[in-house]
Amino acid sequence: MKSLAELAAIRDKMKDKVVLREGSSQIRVVVGMATCGIAAGARPVLSAFVEGINNAGLSANVTVTQTGCIGICQYEPVVEIYEADKEKVTYVKMTPEKAAEVIERHLKGGKVVEEYIIK
Template sequence: MKTLADLAAIRDKMKGKVAIREGSSDTRIVVGMATCGIAAGARPVLNAFVEAVNDAAMTDSVMVTQTGCIGICRLEPVVEVYVGNEPKVTYVKMTPEKAKEVFAKHIKGGAVVTEYTVGSAE
């Protein structure tokens, strides 16, 4: 049974790490979470990325955030991935399964999963 007291353990474990984290996340995963995204299934996609980052213990280098409507509602759920100085990659029609694959191949492996990108969908 988890209790609030467990958060104290998380605090002690994370102390000192967070300051470094804030400036240095060189990878950002941005999930569109407006009505269009949510209705199309963005919530499980977002949670799949958060879990993947946590499971891979990559919380220091990868940040998962949310944004509003990206403007291509028919292709939701839409996910934008920013790695270092590389150009942004936009993934469309995402699912939790595709999210895990993108995490393994692109975030960890550095290889864009071209078949899920907006360029392939258009």
């Protein structure tokens, strides 16, 4: 059974990491979560990114967050990737399976997955 004591242990373990995180280079994965995104399946995509990034050992320098409607509702779920000194990459019509591929090839491998982007 999960207890608050367990959460306190997580806090103690995390203290050092928080400091480390502030200094490290950040990549932001931003999922469109307006009505259009949610209806098209953004929630499982976001969840796939959160868990996949953790499993790939990338959670120290990749954060996952949300945005509203960016105006291309017909291409939802839309995921934007922001990286310092690089142009924003916009992935469209995402699924949890495509998310796994983007984590592997883009976030881990550093190569944009051209098949899934919109220019």
